[in-house]
Amino acid sequence: MTLLLKGNIIYTAVPEKFESYPRSYILVEDGKVKSVSKEIPEGYIEEQVEDLGEALIIPGFVDIHVHAPQWENAGIGYSKELIPWLNEYTFPLEGNFKDIEFAKEKYKVFVEDLRKVGTTRACVMASCHKEATQVLMDLFKKSGLGAYVGKVNMDRNTSSDLREETEVSVRETEELILTHIEQIKEENNQPEHKPLVNYIITPRFVPCTTAELMTKLGKLAAQYDLPVQSHLDENRSEVAWVRELHPERESFTEVYAHYGLLRQGKTIMAHCIYNTPEEVELLKKYDVMVAHCAQSNFNLASGIMPLRNYLNEGIKVGLGSDVGAGHTLDMRAHIVATVMASKMHWVSHPEDLPLSISEAYYLATKGGGQFFGKVGSFEEGYEFDALVVEDTYLRKDRELSLEERLEKFIYTGRKEQIKRCYVRGKSINMDDL
Amino acid sequence: MTLLLKGNIIYTAVPEKFESYPRSYILVEDGKVKSVSKEIPEGYIEEQVEDLGEALIIPGFVDIHVHAPQWENAGIGYSKELIPWLNEYTFPLEGNFKDIEFAKEKYKVFVEDLRKVGTTRACVMASCHKEATQVLMDLFKKSGLGAYVGKVNMDRNTSSDLREETEVSVRETEELILTHIEQIKEENNQPEHKPLVNYIITPRFVPCTTAELMTKLGKLAAQYDLPVQSHLDENRSEVAWVRELHPERESFTEVYAHYGLLRQGKTIMAHCIYNTPEEVELLKKYDVMVAHCAQSNFNLASGIMPLRNYLNEGIKVGLGSDVGAGHTLDMRAHIVATVMASKMHWVSHPEDLPLSISEAYYLATKGGGQFFGKVGSFEEGYEFDALVVEDTYLRKDRELSLEERLEKFIYTGRKEQIKRCYVRGKSINMDDL
Numbered sequence: 001m002t003l004l005l006k007g008n009i010i011y012t013a014v015p016e017k018f019e020s021y022p023r024s025y026i027l028v029e030d031g032k033v034k035s036v037s038k039e040i041p042e043g044y045i046e047e048q049v050e051d052l053g054e055a056l057i058i059p060g061f062v063d064i065h066v067h068a069p070q071w072e073n074a075g076i077g078y079s080k081e082l083i084p085w086l087n088e089y090t091f092p093l094e095g096n097f098k099d100i101e102f103a104k105e106k107y108k109v110f111v112e113d114l115r116k117v118g119t120t121r122a123c124v125m126a127s128c129h130k131e132a133t134q135v136l137m138d139l140f141k142k143s144g145l146g147a148y149v150g151k152v153n154m155d156r157n158t159s160s161d162l163r164e165e166t167e168v169s170v171r172e173t174e175e176l177i178l179t180h181i182e183q184i185k186e187e188n189n190q191p192e193h194k195p196l197v198n199y200i201i202t203p204r205f206v207p208c209t210t211a212e213l214m215t216k217l218g219k220l221a222a223q224y225d226l227p228v229q230s231h232l233d234e235n236r237s238e239v240a241w242v243r244e245l246h247p248e249r250e251s252f253t254e255v256y257a258h259y260g261l262l263r264q265g266k267t268i269m270a271h272c273i274y275n276t277p278e279e280v281e282l283l284k285k286y287d288v289m290v291a292h293c294a295q296s297n298f299n300l301a302s303g304i305m306p307l308r309n310y311l312n313e314g315i316k317v318g319l320g321s322d323v324g325a326g327h328t329l330d331m332r333a334h335i336v337a338t339v340m341a342s343k344m345h346w347v348s349h350p351e352d353l354p355l356s357i358s359e360a361y362y363l364a365t366k367g368g369g370q371f372f373g374k375v376g377s378f379e380e381g382y383e384f385d386a387l388v389v390e391d392t393y394l395r396k397d398r399e400l401s402l403e404e405r406l407e408k409f410i411y412t413g414r415k416e417q418i419k420r421c422y423v424r425g426k427s428i429n430m431d432d433l
Numbered sequence: 434m435t436l437l438l439k440g441n442i443i444y445t446a447v448p449e450k451f452e453s454y455p456r457s458y459i460l461v462e463d464g465k466v467k468s469v470s471k472e473i474p475e476g477y478i479e480e481q482v483e484d485l486g487e488a489l490i491i492p493g494f495v496d497i498h499v500h501a502p503q504w505e506n507a508g509i510g511y512s513k514e515l516i517p518w519l520n521e522y523t524f525p526l527e528g529n530f531k532d533i534e535f536a537k538e539k540y541k542v543f544v545e546d547l548r549k550v551g552t553t554r555a556c557v558m559a560s561c562h563k564e565a566t567q568v569l570m571d572l573f574k575k576s577g578l579g580a581y582v583g584k585v586n587m588d589r590n591t592s593s594d595l596r597e598e599t600e601v602s603v604r605e606t607e608e609l610i611l612t613h614i615e616q617i618k619e620e621n622n623q624p625e626h627k628p629l630v631n632y633i634i635t636p637r638f639v640p641c642t643t644a645e646l647m648t649k650l651g652k653l654a655a656q657y658d659l660p661v662q663s664h665l666d667e668n669r670s671e672v673a674w675v676r677e678l679h680p681e682r683e684s685f686t687e688v689y690a691h692y693g694l695l696r697q698g699k700t701i702m703a704h705c706i707y708n709t710p711e712e713v714e715l716l717k718k719y720d721v722m723v724a725h726c727a728q729s730n731f732n733l734a735s736g737i738m739p740l741r742n743y744l745n746e747g748i749k750v751g752l753g754s755d756v757g758a759g760h761t762l763d764m765r766a767h768i769v770a771t772v773m774a775s776k777m778h779w780v781s782h783p784e785d786l787p788l789s790i791s792e793a794y795y796l797a798t799k800g801g802g803q804f805f806g807k808v809g810s811f812e813e814g815y816e817f818d819a820l821v822v823e824d825t826y827l828r829k830d831r832e833l834s835l836e837e838r839l840e841k842f843i844y845t846g847r848k849e850q851i852k853r854c855y856v857r858g859k860s861i862n863m864d865d866l
Contacts (some may be wrong), residue, residue, distance in 0.1 A: 072828060075844030076837045078772070079789055096830045105829075301776035301787055311851060327769075327844040336760075339511070343734035344777050354734055356512055396538075397529045404509045411508030412758040 003028035003425055004044055007052035009036055010402045011059050011378045013169045015311075019378070020402045025049065026382040028056060031425030036378050037395040052388055056405060059376050060120025060385035060421060061331035062368035065270040066290035068136055068149075069094045069103075073324035078299045082235040082325075083136055085300060087159070090324065093251075094127040094152075095161040095327075095336075099147065105131035108433050113140045115430060117190070117330040118418045120385040121146040121372050123229055123291070123320075125202050127168055128152045128162055130172040134179065140197045143429040146372055146385070150202030150229060151176055155213045170216045173201070177224050191338045194373070196424065205231035205244045206255050218260025227266040227371075229291075232257065233279065234271035235302045254278035262286035268371060271296075272310070273303045280313060289316040289371055292363065294337035296322035306344045307338070308352035318368025319360075333411045335360045357407050387420025388420035389413070436461040436858055437477055440485035440821065442812045443835045444471055444492050445795040447743075452811070453835045455765040458482065459490060461817040469811050485821055490836060492809050493553025493818035493854065494764035497754025498662070498703040498724035501582075502527045502536075502560045503567055504543045505758035509833070511732045515668040515758075518733060520592070523757065527560040527585075528594040531709055535538075536565035541866050544572045549862060550763040551610030551851045553818040554805050555578040556662055556701055556724070558635050561585045561595055563605040567612065567765035573630045577861040579805055579818070583635025583662060584609055588646045591637075603649045606634070610657050629857065638664035639675045639688050651693025660804075662724075663689065666712065667704035668735045684710035695719035701804060703753055704729075705743070706736045713746060722749040725796065727770035729755035735773075737778045740771070741785035744792075750791075751801025765843045768793045790840050821853035822846070 005028075009021040017034075027034040027041045033039055040049065047278045070090055077089040097103045114122060124140075124147055126133040133151040140147040151173055155166045164172075180199045189197070194365055200325040201221040203209040206367045209217070221228050233252050247256045253275060256262050262282065270291040275283065282292065292305055310317055319334045320326070326334065335357070341356065355363075369376020375383050393400055393408050400408065439463075440456040452469075453861045460467040460474045468474055503523055512521040530536045547555060557573075557580055559566040566584035573580040584606055588599045599607075615633045620628070633652040636642040642650070654661050666672055666685050675685045682688045686708060689695050695715065703724040708716065716723065725738055730746065743750055753759070759767065768790070775788040788796075803810020808816050826833055826841055833841065842850065854861045 071828075075841040076833070078840075078844075092832065102829060152444065298773035298776060301779060303780045304777065340731035341777075343731060344737065344774075346734060346783065347736045393505075396535060400509070407511075408508040411511075 003031060003384070004041070004049050005057060007055045007057040007401050008048045008405070009057045009378065010406050012358050013377055015094050015359040016356075017361040018358050018403050021400055025161075026378060028425045033378050033380055033382045035380060045411055053058060054379055055419065056309055056388050056389040056391065056402070056409070057322040058389060058406065059299070059365040059369070059378060060387055060423065061118050061364050062318060062372070063114070063119045063122040063321050063329070063331055064268055064289065064295055064318035064371060066323050066329065068107060068110045069097050069126045070324030071113065071374045074327045079084070080300070082238055082300050082302065083241070083323070086288050087205040089301065091159040091162055093304045097129045097132040100131050101404070103129065103135050107139050108134070111143050111145070113433055114126075114329050114422065116418070116429065117141055117194060117415045118387045118421060119145070119329065119331055120178060121375060122425045123200060123371065124150070125229065126151050128154050128164055128169070130176060130224035133176060136181065137199075138233070139171045139433055142433055143425050144196075144426065145324060146196040146375070147199050148200035148227060148229070150200040150412060153213055153217060156210050157207050166210060166216070167214045167256055167411040169213060171221065172219070173198060177220070177226070185328055188380065190354050197332040201228045201261070202225050203230050203261060204254060207245060208239065211259070214259035214261060221263055222260060227268070229268040230261065230270070232256070232272050235300070236274060237303065251276060251279050254255055254283045257282055258284065262288055263350040269431055270322065270405065271305065272301065273297060273305045280310070280315070283315055284313060287316065291320035292317050292338060293320040293322035294341040295327065296320070297341065298337065299327065300325050303343045304405050306345070307342055307355065308345070316367070316370060317363055318371060319364045331364045332413065335364050335410050338363060341342065352353050357410070361406070361410070384422055384425040386422040387418050389417050390419050391417060401420055434463060434858065437474070437482050437487055438490060439482045440490040440492045441838070442811065442836050443839050445791050445799060446810055446812050448792040448795040449789075449841070451791050451794075451836050455835055459506045459811060461858045464816055465814055466811050466815045466817050486509065488852065489822040489835070489842070490822065491820050491822060492798040492802070492811060493820055493838065493856065494551050495751060495809055496555040496750035496762070496764055496803060497546070497701055497722065497801040498753050499555055499756050499762065501540060501543045501560045502530050503757030504546065505539065506822050507760045510640070513733070515559070515671055515735065516674070517731050518758070524592040524595055528592060530562045530565040531562040533564050533568065536562065536568050540565070540569045540572050543787040544576045544578070545866055548578060548854065549761050549851075550848045552578070552762065552764055552810060553854065553856060555800065555857045556581045556633060556804065558662065559584050559599055559688065561587050561602070561615050562692045565607060570630055570632075572615065572866055575866055577856050577859065579629040579808070580857055581631050581633035581660060581662070583633040586636045586646055586650060587641040590640050590645050599643060599646045599649070602646060602655065605648070607653060609702060610653070610659070622834060634661045634694075635660075636663050638680060638692060640671065644692070647688070647692035647694060654696055655693060660701070661694050661696050662701040662842055663694065663700040663703070665689070665705050666707040668733070669707060672707050679750060684709060684712050685857070686715045690715055690719065695721055695755045701751075704735065705736065706730060706738045713743070713748070716748055717746060720749070722751055724751050724753035725771060726753040727757035727774040728757060728760065728767055729753070729758035730774065731770060732760065733758050737759070737774045738789065739776055739778070739785070741778070749800070749803060750796055751804060752797045752822055763848060764797045765846065768797050768843050771796065790843070794839070794843070817855055819855040820851050822850050823852050824850060
């Protein structure tokens with residue numbers, strides 16, 4: 001299937017600058033970008049073009065760290081730091097997801113709201129409930145979005161409501177994996193296409209998972225060749241706690257490595273604020289992608305991740321909303337928070353330059369998109385995940401550049417400006433699920 | 434005139450806590466709060482009550498530092514620091530306000546947009562153009578909002594377009610003041626009421642005002658007993674520049690003091706990030722109100738104001754959107770930015786506790802409201818500036834407290850939830866101006 005759109009095309013192939021194509025053409029074949037060009041591609045005529053007028057055509061946003069069951073907690077409880085916040089706000093809300101009707105209602109709203117803000121791919125943590133997680137995966141499949149979804153595993157240091165028996169936690173995880181494999185076999189007539197929705201192994205974080213559970217999850221991940229997502233070095237008290245729990249290991253990061261949970265090039269670790277230089281080396285060694293959650297880190301007073309340092313070290317970074325510790329699903333706000341955090345870091349570390357808007361935009365598109373394959377850019381061969389954005393920043397005094405229009409959409413725009421959303425070249429139906 | 438409303442009343446009389454009155458009564462007489470009570474006030478019957486159901490009734494927001502002509506620049510140019518940003522973005526846009534038709538169109542949008550986000554009082558900087566400033570004052574009078582509005586004065590270090598002759602700058606300022614005094618005489622049949630819109634002396638900041646101009650503005654302020662607003666200690670390069678320009682003075686703050694521009698209890702200084710301890714003493718001596726503009730300080734990488742220290746010192750603080758360096762007029766976002774900035778400051782200064790949501794809310798209502806008199810609270814005798822806010826955070830698992838509902842509105846709400854707005858007891862017509 002071929003798609004030929006005309007509009008104001010803008011994206012980041014590299015962090016340092018925007019690629020801007022005013023009133024240009026993007027050709028998409030079989031869901032993948034074939035070309036972006038100022039002239040109509042050879043072999044095509046204007047009648048074949050869908051002209052989107054003055055609209056911006058930009059890559060869809062990628063949210064590589066978000067907690068689906070916590071959406072209702074967004075915006076409350078931010079007077080707490082991580083551990084008390086988990087105990088007083090997060091765990092009680094997540095406990096409700098054992099009720100499958102509750103889960104259906106809440107997850108439906110979550111996926112719909114995610115779609116409305118132009119997030120086309122997401123790495124999602126569910127609660128520890130198998131049935132509810134299945135509901136969430138099914139909703140994502142129905143939504144047309146791309147996602148990695150994982151049932152959270154927890155067998156220690158959580159509410160009695162949520163604490164799982166180790167064996168049950170592992171068995172239910174494997175059941176979800178096997179159900180998913182069965183479904184793929186049934187649905188997939190194009191084996192060259194990876195499914196849009198996939199399972200990801202999701203130990204909550206070291207304090208909530210015993211050595212036995214981590215061992216078994218590491219084995220499951222290897223057996224089914226699955227990616228892994230978890231939390232790392234978010235908060236000083238959390239780091240100290242992990243040290244107490246695992247005096248036998250060198251570091252928080254090394255605990256995950258030891259249990260086979262840093263799968264080469266297939267692991268996302270959220271936060272990474274307090275990593276030691278040795279831990280940074282481990283991130284590099286295992287090609288871990290860091291989920292930078294600047295808004296969440298502001299809200300829970302966690303600290304500022306040394307983002308510029310990670311970028312200099314060549315560590316892969318994407319952005320995470322981390323809802324409910326982040327208060328919005330809208331990745332535009334997380335781009336802003338990323339730039340702000342980098343500026344505040346720069347004030348006290350003048351050697352680490354703040355991020356430019358193109359750098360932060362890159363992280364929210366191609367940066368996180370790497371975890372999904374060729375996603376988040378309009379370079380040739382990239383899957384066509386895109387948003388069509390209309391704006392009305394008509395100025396009498398001068399014309400805004402495409403870069404400025406995009407910057408203004410990011411800082412001051414509204415989600416209602418997103419008029420259309422594509423995932424893998426397919427226009428997504430935005431009706432309620 | 435009497436107003437008796439019933440609803441979920443919440444406000445801050447002191448920073449430390451919210452005063453919460455679920456399904457209670459607020460009695461307003463002649464524009465001022467008479468009482469807030471759980472039972473119907475004595476002498477009244479239910480038939481006289483306007484019941485607002487489950488809506489929140491909260492004080493209107495106070496924005497004590499905002500640049501009206503820069504609203505169109507919100508969201509662009511934030512890769513610059515203060516001085517290059519002024520030269521490349523701010524001054525060119527402000528130059529257009531010499532065109533009165535341009536000014537009418539843009540200021541109309543500005544005042545309408547300010548009203549839509551629930552800001553009921555504002556301290557506003559215009560451009561240096563007399564006629565455009567008059568337009569802005571007239572629009573505020575028409576809007577029903579309360580405001581201090583000042584024509585900016587600049588006679589050095591700005592674009593040739595904007596640089597004024599010193600004498601002209603002073604003369605035009607005085608003409609605006611005299612016109613305003615005449616208008617008040619004509620309009621005001623209730624001399625006990627101060628007008629809602631008033632003039633404020635507005636030297637842009639020391640680098641843009643010669644000693645002669647500052648001397649004459651100080652005299653004007655004294656002659657007509659007017660308040661003063663300006664910028665202070667925002668950015669390191671700016672502070673260094675002021676030192677170069679005024680080696681004869683002890684500090685940036687002392688320049689203003691020397692020229693009579695720190696009027697006792699009648700001065701707002703925006704930013705105050707890099708004040709020395711001696712300058713903090715001057716702020717205290719002259720009872721200067723500090724306009725904390727956390728979002729702007731993030732955007733222009735200015736730094737973090739030592740807010741907790743100022744509060745401990747008893748310095749009055751209000752919040753400013755500082756649009757266009759801030760990217761939204763919505764004071765809810767500035768409450769959030771204030772809390773975030775205080776948390777990031779706390780991470781490196783553990784002795785300075787972060788602000789709670791009630792403290793930040795206080796600054797955005799009663800804190801800044803003090804500059805207008807008894808404004809920003811629902812205590813007896815306060816002018817009734819209020820918003821009626823409807824929300825839909827119905828949860829199945831538990832009921833949210835009024836404090837949580839307000840917190841959620843601040844973090845995740847939309848301006849469309851503001852269903853009604855009162856200023857001095859009068860319901861404001863929200864139609865286009």
